[in-house]
Amino acid sequence: MPDKGSKSINTDQVKALLKKNRRSMKLRLAACAGCTLCAESCFLFMKKGKDPQYMPSYKVLNSLGKLYRKNGKVSRADLEKMRDLLWKNCMLCERCYCAIGVDLPRMIAFARRILRSQGIDGSYLHSLEAQGSKGE
Amino acid sequence: MIIATKKQLEDIKEMIKGYKKVLNVGCGGCTSVCLAGGQKEIEDLCTQLTICLKGDQVVFEINGFTVERQCEPHFLEELDEIVKPYDALLSMGCGAGVQFLAERYPEKPVFPALNTLFLGVNKDIGWYEERCKSCGDCVLGMTGGICPNAMCAKGLLNGPCGGPQDDHCEVDNEVPCAWVKIYERLKAQGRLDNIMKVCPAREWQDQVQGTLVLEAYRDRYAKKDK
Amino acid sequence: MGVRGMYELARGPLLWLAVVVFVAGIAYRIAELFFLTKKKERVSWPKRGIRTDSPEERKLRPILSFQHSLIGKHPVMAIVSGVFHLCLFASPILAKGHAFLLRQSWGVSFWSLPSSLIDVLTVIVLLGVLFLFMRRAMLPRVRAVSSLNDFLFLFIAAAPYLTGFLAYHQWFEYRTVLTLHMLAGELMLIAIPFTKLSHMVFFFFVRGFMGSEHSIARGDRVWSA
Amino acid sequence: MKSESNLEKVLNQGIFAVTGELGPPRGADANIVREKAKHLKGRVDAVNVTDNQTAMVRMASWAASILLIQEGLEPNYQMVCRDRNRIAMQSDILGASALGIHTMLCLSGDHQKFGDHPKSKKVYDLDSIQLIDMVRKMRDESKFLSGQDITQAPKMFIGAAENPFGQPYEFRVHRLAKKVAAGTDFIQTQCIYNMERFREWIKQANDMGLTDKVYILAGITPMKSLRMALYMKNSVPGLDVPDWVIKRLEGVDKKKQADEGIAIACEQIEEFKEMKGVAGVHLMLIEWEHKVPEITERAKLLPRPTCQ
Numbered sequence: 023m024p025d026k027g028s029k030s031i032n033t034d035q036v037k038a039l040l041k042k043n044r045r046s047m048k049l050r051l052a053a054c055a056g057c058t059l060c061a062e063s064c065f066l067f068m069k070k071g072k073d074p075q076y077m078p079s080y081k082v083l084n085s086l087g088k089l090y091r092k093n094g095k096v097s098r099a100d101l102e103k104m105r106d107l108l109w110k111n112c113m114l115c116e117r118c119y120c121a122i123g124v125d126l127p128r129m130i131a132f133a134r135r136i137l138r139s140q141g142i143d144g145s146y147l148h149s150l151e152a153q154g155s156k157g158e
Numbered sequence: 159m160i161i162a163t164k165k166q167l168e169d170i171k172e173m174i175k176g177y178k179k180v181l182n183v184g185c186g187g188c189t190s191v192c193l194a195g196g197q198k199e200i201e202d203l204c205t206q207l208t209i210c211l212k213g214d215q216v217v218f219e220i221n222g223f224t225v226e227r228q229c230e231p232h233f234l235e236e237l238d239e240i241v242k243p244y245d246a247l248l249s250m251g252c253g254a255g256v257q258f259l260a261e262r263y264p265e266k267p268v269f270p271a272l273n274t275l276f277l278g279v280n281k282d283i284g285w286y287e288e289r290c291k292s293c294g295d296c297v298l299g300m301t302g303g304i305c306p307n308a309m310c311a312k313g314l315l316n317g318p319c320g321g322p323q324d325d326h327c328e329v330d331n332e333v334p335c336a337w338v339k340i341y342e343r344l345k346a347q348g349r350l351d352n353i354m355k356v357c358p359a360r361e362w363q364d365q366v367q368g369t370l371v372l373e374a375y376r377d378r379y380a381k382k383d384k
Numbered sequence: 385m386g387v388r389g390m391y392e393l394a395r396g397p398l399l400w401l402a403v404v405v406f407v408a409g410i411a412y413r414i415a416e417l418f419f420l421t422k423k424k425e426r427v428s429w430p431k432r433g434i435r436t437d438s439p440e441e442r443k444l445r446p447i448l449s450f451q452h453s454l455i456g457k458h459p460v461m462a463i464v465s466g467v468f469h470l471c472l473f474a475s476p477i478l479a480k481g482h483a484f485l486l487r488q489s490w491g492v493s494f495w496s497l498p499s500s501l502i503d504v505l506t507v508i509v510l511l512g513v514l515f516l517f518m519r520r521a522m523l524p525r526v527r528a529v530s531s532l533n534d535f536l537f538l539f540i541a542a543a544p545y546l547t548g549f550l551a552y553h554q555w556f557e558y559r560t561v562l563t564l565h566m567l568a569g570e571l572m573l574i575a576i577p578f579t580k581l582s583h584m585v586f587f588f589f590v591r592g593f594m595g596s597e598h599s600i601a602r603g604d605r606v607w608s609a
Numbered sequence: 610m611k612s613e614s615n616l617e618k619v620l621n622q623g624i625f626a627v628t629g630e631l632g633p634p635r636g637a638d639a640n641i642v643r644e645k646a647k648h649l650k651g652r653v654d655a656v657n658v659t660d661n662q663t664a665m666v667r668m669a670s671w672a673a674s675i676l677l678i679q680e681g682l683e684p685n686y687q688m689v690c691r692d693r694n695r696i697a698m699q700s701d702i703l704g705a706s707a708l709g710i711h712t713m714l715c716l717s718g719d720h721q722k723f724g725d726h727p728k729s730k731k732v733y734d735l736d737s738i739q740l741i742d743m744v745r746k747m748r749d750e751s752k753f754l755s756g757q758d759i760t761q762a763p764k765m766f767i768g769a770a771e772n773p774f775g776q777p778y779e780f781r782v783h784r785l786a787k788k789v790a791a792g793t794d795f796i797q798t799q800c801i802y803n804m805e806r807f808r809e810w811i812k813q814a815n816d817m818g819l820t821d822k823v824y825i826l827a828g829i830t831p832m833k834s835l836r837m838a839l840y841m842k843n844s845v846p847g848l849d850v851p852d853w854v855i856k857r858l859e860g861v862d863k864k865k866q867a868d869e870g871i872a873i874a875c876e877q878i879e880e881f882k883e884m885k886g887v888a889g890v891h892l893m894l895i896e897w898e899h900k901v902p903e904i905t906e907r908a909k910l911l912p913r914p915t916c917q
Contacts, residue, residue: 053586065197065224074528115190123590316738320772321846328846
């Protein structure tokens, strides 16, 4: 069970999860040519002034990509940065287009799963809404 | 997820005929996921309508804008400024989204571009199936996780009618009989007792508009009334 | 070891190594993709639910398909990228020099294009690389997802073409340039299966075999992991 | 006695009962009902009056039932769950009882998709078992489904249908048990052709003690022709027509097929008369009512008793 209160990251647990889908995820990460053609398929990218932080590939490379690059050795601060990318910047509507065929939503969903294992999830968005923030 | 599908283009044209400037509002929620009302479909419909309605003599402008979800007020706030110059709105959200838009902009005619079909699952890409009637009184625990209300053509609660043919529904031989499935699943789980007793008439919960205020929030809204 | 020694090495064992690694690497990637995916269970489509478009909608379909396509969405990028990738494949395969070497070594004859045409293709590749480089360096959104590696791979992709161009025009010392050309080509062959350049395999496999909203072909496979 | 039903009296006296069936017309002509009734009069103990069968609009079954009463027949008023919610059902039951209808049959009903208004809104507020339960409650407890009191309870002899050939087979007898538990007094079965399967089902019902609590009338529909047999075999949901029936009809001249169909039916009736757990037969001769005299005669079901 994820322990929400604890500050430390269970690296072994993260590593074990990363290992689970290592081959297919790394293959996808490797295939990404960084062409950014996926950007326009994300409606959030389009309505947030084409901010690169909303690009599907950006979200994936800086969450799941980073987790693999660092082989799970990440700090809570790292994960919290990813949290914004994975929950605030993505509705997981699964409509992103990749010219090469990388299925980005699956990768985002997998990254979310890893974060959840460390007690980090999208529930913070509700408190943002309750405070009157528009999630900007 | 709510499953919807686009109305026939002719019907949409008929609805918005005569309006010069139309805003086509997409939804990033369910209708995006079921490939009916996301950004891509918004673009498609704008293109189709522009080709069909715009003529040499006819002024017609349509623009698209996709919000996160049409069923939440704070996602619609963004539209308040945007909608101002438009004569009419077209919504590619589900029925709830259309109504919430119309409620927020009562002076603007709002038209549905989709038909909302059901609460269902994504069987495969582009293939959806109904699973839930949102009856408000779930019996899935008794029926082995198969809804007799949604999956049985007659919504029977006490076992199959006389008609299953080769384990399929008498109404449509492509549809498996819900009660045959319920029986088989409960049998496999050793829980057939569930359906051996007479299930009494249901107290339907869906005759009036559904409203839900959570216990924890009750005081909040009670105060507002005073 | 002098230039001559390097040349012999590049011409002989290294070429073999590169070709073997390339072929084996590609085969490995394809095998891996088959391993990581599985054939979808065949299910008959339920007739009852099919939504049919009206004739008018059907008539407009080509326009929408165009709009959805890369060329409709990003015309410049699509054309540049398309032409670039085409030349990238065509020029080495159809170069006269390569055909000559092939015949000399293995006695296999292969089609080739006039050298002057190959020269043009090579220039297009180099211009394409330049375009991609500028894009990566200048556009904020591309920079946002670029690392040093991305520039390095651009260089790896450009090197064989640049050296080939120099060799063909016999600028600089021919044998040195030719040796560099062969080494660069070998490096690229080795790099393709194991780096970002593996998108070559991925693209064809996934857009062709995998079922998704964006599949080009029917797509009757799904990821199993 | 639970009701003033003639059928109940016949069954209570242990007489092998015979019921017939009559489909109301697709029009307001009472004479059609009266004409059909003539064939049935004196030959059956009660006549099922179908309720918009196959979801085709027809004269209301209670109205046709009243016409039968006027003709001196006992109607078995059918009610389906497809078209009415519990309010309409209860009010119809009160009305039927007030007009002298004493026997009713509770059914789910054919889906509206089969009928002439396939896109009408379906009701199915209750299912057939819940309907049985409701009628029993109205009769025995003098209460509406809501629990409120009825000033005068409708005294109905409650019937239900069961299909021994429906799937899943093993559940069928349990579904019968549910209907018995809900309060049904008699059961009319789906048309029987597969005798083997029926024997098995009735044995299960006997073993479970159900036949002590409920009268079972075996459903009979003689084949008019080979074509009808093939249609019933291939196209009618929930029917089980074994090959021997087809073979026997194939074996005779086309003109003799109807005769052969009736012969088969008579053989079946002979067996049912001896079969433990079977209290009578239900003859379903839709649009073939004029053959009732012949069949009842040939099957030695006449004369019918007059019970007081």
